[in-house]
Amino acid sequence: MRVFVKGYYSTKFGELWDKSLSDLIEEAIFGVLKSANLEVKDISAIFVGNMLSGMLDENLLLSAKINEILGNPGLPIFRFEAACASGGTAFYNAVQFLKAEKGKNVLVLGLEKMTDFCTEDVTTALASALSGEEQVAGLTFPGAYALMARYYLEKYGYSEENLAYVSVKNHFFGSLNPKAHFRKKITLEDVLNSAYIAEPLKVLDCSPISDGASALILSTEKSLVEVASCEVATDTISLVRRKNLDEMLSVKRSGERAFSFAGVEAKDVDVAEVHDCFSIAEILVIESLGFWKKGEGGERMKEFDLEDPFKSKPVVNTSGGLKAAGHPVGATGIKQIGEIFLQLSGRAEKRQVEGAKLGLAQNTAGSGGLSVVTILKR
Amino acid sequence: MRVFVKGYYSTKFGELWDKSLSDLIEEAIFGVLKSANLEVKDISAIFVGNMLSGMLDENLLLSAKINEILGNPGLPIFRFEAACASGGTAFYNAVQFLKAEKGKNVLVLGLEKMTDFCTEDVTTALASALSGEEQVAGLTFPGAYALMARYYLEKYGYSEENLAYVSVKNHFFGSLNPKAHFRKKITLEDVLNSAYIAEPLKVLDCSPISDGASALILSTEKSLVEVASCEVATDTISLVRRKNLDEMLSVKRSGERAFSFAGVEAKDVDVAEVHDCFSIAEILVIESLGFWKKGEGGERMKEFDLEDPFKSKPVVNTSGGLKAAGHPVGATGIKQIGEIFLQLSGRAEKRQVEGAKLGLAQNTAGSGGLSVVTILKR
Numbered sequence: 113m114r115v116f117v118k119g120y121y122s123t124k125f126g127e128l129w130d131k132s133l134s135d136l137i138e139e140a141i142f143g144v145l146k147s148a149n150l151e152v153k154d155i156s157a158i159f160v161g162n163m164l165s166g167m168l169d170e171n172l173l174l175s176a177k178i179n180e181i182l183g184n185p186g187l188p189i190f191r192f193e194a195a196c197a198s199g200g201t202a203f204y205n206a207v208q209f210l211k212a213e214k215g216k217n218v219l220v221l222g223l224e225k226m227t228d229f230c231t232e233d234v235t236t237a238l239a240s241a242l243s244g245e246e247q248v249a250g251l252t253f254p255g256a257y258a259l260m261a262r263y264y265l266e267k268y269g270y271s272e273e274n275l276a277y278v279s280v281k282n283h284f285f286g287s288l289n290p291k292a293h294f295r296k297k298i299t300l301e302d303v304l305n306s307a308y309i310a311e312p313l314k315v316l317d318c319s320p321i322s323d324g325a326s327a328l329i330l331s332t333e334k335s336l337v338e339v340a341s342c343e344v345a346t347d348t349i350s351l352v353r354r355k356n357l358d359e360m361l362s363v364k365r366s367g368e369r370a371f372s373f374a375g376v377e378a379k380d381v382d383v384a385e386v387h388d389c390f391s392i393a394e395i396l397v398i399e400s401l402g403f404w405k406k407g408e409g410g411e412r413m414k415e416f417d418l419e420d421p422f423k424s425k426p427v428v429n430t431s432g433g434l435k436a437a438g439h440p441v442g443a444t445g446i447k448q449i450g451e452i453f454l455q456l457s458g459r460a461e462k463r464q465v466e467g468a469k470l471g472l473a474q475n476t477a478g479s480g481g482l483s484v485v486t487i488l489k490r
Numbered sequence: 491m492r493v494f495v496k497g498y499y500s501t502k503f504g505e506l507w508d509k510s511l512s513d514l515i516e517e518a519i520f521g522v523l524k525s526a527n528l529e530v531k532d533i534s535a536i537f538v539g540n541m542l543s544g545m546l547d548e549n550l551l552l553s554a555k556i557n558e559i560l561g562n563p564g565l566p567i568f569r570f571e572a573a574c575a576s577g578g579t580a581f582y583n584a585v586q587f588l589k590a591e592k593g594k595n596v597l598v599l600g601l602e603k604m605t606d607f608c609t610e611d612v613t614t615a616l617a618s619a620l621s622g623e624e625q626v627a628g629l630t631f632p633g634a635y636a637l638m639a640r641y642y643l644e645k646y647g648y649s650e651e652n653l654a655y656v657s658v659k660n661h662f663f664g665s666l667n668p669k670a671h672f673r674k675k676i677t678l679e680d681v682l683n684s685a686y687i688a689e690p691l692k693v694l695d696c697s698p699i700s701d702g703a704s705a706l707i708l709s710t711e712k713s714l715v716e717v718a719s720c721e722v723a724t725d726t727i728s729l730v731r732r733k734n735l736d737e738m739l740s741v742k743r744s745g746e747r748a749f750s751f752a753g754v755e756a757k758d759v760d761v762a763e764v765h766d767c768f769s770i771a772e773i774l775v776i777e778s779l780g781f782w783k784k785g786e787g788g789e790r791m792k793e794f795d796l797e798d799p800f801k802s803k804p805v806v807n808t809s810g811g812l813k814a815a816g817h818p819v820g821a822t823g824i825k826q827i828g829e830i831f832l833q834l835s836g837r838a839e840k841r842q843v844e845g846a847k848l849g850l851a852q853n854t855a856g857s858g859g860l861s862v863v864t865i866l867k868r
Contacts, residue, residue: 176859179724188722212589344566346557481554
């Protein structure tokens with residue numbers, strides 16, 4: 113059974129203080145139904161990615177709450193939590209539902225409401241996706257990725273400048289995306305002069321805390337963009353149990369499986385969205401997927417040229433990535449696939465990669481404990 | 491693609507203060523692998539049901555934590571949250587994974603660690619699965635089911651005694667189950683003399699707070715017990731938006747779909763596990779599934795006879811139900827299906843329903859916002 117992407121809608125990402133989680137759910141669901149020209153009655157099930165509504169807002173059983181928002185059609189609705197890859201795992205299971213011939217159209221929804229809560233509470237809640245020992249020892253996610261960044265920079269002889277190009281690039285693309293949290297271009301100097309969060313990572317190496325919801329319609333009915341593969345893999349959650357801090361094994365494993373299942377290679381990919389929760393993450397993911405060789409990323413990132421921003425293959429994070437588009441964690445994995453869908457259907461407007469035929473979205477949980485790789489083709 | 495149950499293992503349910511969540515995960519996973527004569531390498535994916543590890547223990551991304559416990563095989567591992575039906579929704583998606591031909595064997599794990607936390611915190615965390623308005627107004631689950639109980643008793647002219655038989659029956663069966671939280675038989679007087687929690691429900695009308703983990707192996711390889719159907723449905727989460735407080739619409743919808751898909755009727759079922767989080771819940775579920783007519787349950791429940799405990803058709807909650815076997819919420823949906831598996835494979839020991847060929851497990855989320863019905867046959 114072949115599975116196609118039939119529609120995509122995303123709310124704006126950002127500090128959406130005037131919108132509740134229910135408002136975001138409603139906007140995303142009815143937005144995506146409209147985009148696919150469907151009604152609630154045409155949908156067989158809903159798959160929802162959300163990480164933190166329980167911890168931050170004492171809000172669980174979203175399945176039944178969403179059913180109520182829809183006027184009680186009684187649909188099967190499932191909620192997935194895999195930290196920042198909650199959206200990706202929801203998507204994966206939605207694909208299997210269709211392949212198992214349980215229905216014709218399904219809706220996949222990713223969402224997170226984060227900015228109503230104080231930053232300290234959000235940081236603590238996010239740290240629940242670290243290993244228990246590292247969490248209790250006081251590690252946070254900026255700290256975890258700072259360890260990976262230091263290891264990488266020292267191993268290959270790079271400086272913080274090599275990381276900074278990631279943020280410059282992603283803010284450039286964010287400036288072209290009307291739904292992005294940040295639409296301001298930044299310079300190398302801006303990044304290098306920003307304050308340290310966890311050395312060597314600075315404010316402008318880090319993705320923001322955002323609100324937002326994104327939704328996709330998947331269908332067994334043939335349309336332009338097909339899901340060529342979607343694969344999930346795990347790694348140790350503890351950094352201390354990894355052989356090399358610069359190899360994201362879950363990304364490598366999920367990427368290899370996804371390329372193999374789709375029958376394509378890294379070099380064939382025209383456009384990619386990868387999980388740049390921190391600047392170092394984008395480099396490590398790109399290398400682990402095989403787009404660049406190990407250790408090459410720090411240098412290759414500097415090739416990004418504001419005068420010719422679409423010249424690389426693949427073009428990476430045209431949505432602005434997590435860095436500039438924002439990172440409402442449960443929504444991120446869906447927004448990534450949505451951006452690839454827009455690219456392959458020629459609807460990415462100012463961000464359009466001309467002639468894009470093959471695209472990849474990669475969604476990481478935590479410090480790499482789990483990864484989802486989805487390949488779309490037209 | 492046909493799907494079979496190949497193995498089942500459950501830890502003891504109860505106050506397991508000397509065991510961590512990781513200990514329970516390890517015991518259940520290696521226990522069920524042994525029961526199916528398989529190793530980790532034979533498994534294609536793991537589906538995990540858990541409700542509260544985030545809210546109670548700041549513990550998310552269980553997928554990667556489980557992968558690490560297994561020595562980092564890198565498997566796809568998914569976590570589901572649907573309140574007390576988290577286990578059931580994990581099972582549902584595991585079935586679709588196999589039907590989509592993604593692998594040969596999968597492991598489904600349900601787990602919850604609750605007794606390390608104070609009762610007030612657990613009650614508050616559980617209330618996150620009520621509607622937001624009812625939660626903010628101070629409703630808790632005993633309160634929600636008390637409303638349903640009062641409605642039912644008054645509508646049909648029953649008394650609290652009619653409810654009490656549920657607990658007497660389930661404690662009788664719990665006394666036969668070595669894994670049950672409570673193995674003590676109780677009398678009608680015990681129930682009626684116990685203290686009110688939320689009138690008309692008393693202590694002995696309520697399932698306990700428990701720790702435990704249960705696991706199943708599903709396989710596309712033919713074996714004795716087959717998954718005839720598994721269906722999920724939702725209802726409004728708010729009690730105030732229900733037409734009749736004595737009709738559990740999500741149970742009715744999921745039951746009708748499951749009977750229809752399996753091509754069987756309620757009268758064919760030999761043995762059933764239903765979600766008796768409170769005594770009233772068992773009666774409402776049995777009626778909503780169509781085993782008994784609406785309003786009949788209060789009277790029919792009194793027919794239970796300690797001298798001939800297996801005479802009804804179906805025999806209900808031979809595990810002891812949530813009431814006596816215990817209710818580690820994420821584990822409950824898996825334990826229910828596991829009990830039916832034991833019954834159909836003739837391995838339920840002192841609880842064996844002779845000649846059982848068709849069994850049903852029903853798992854409710856919250857006050858009925860979602861329900862999963864699974865039918866197994868031999």
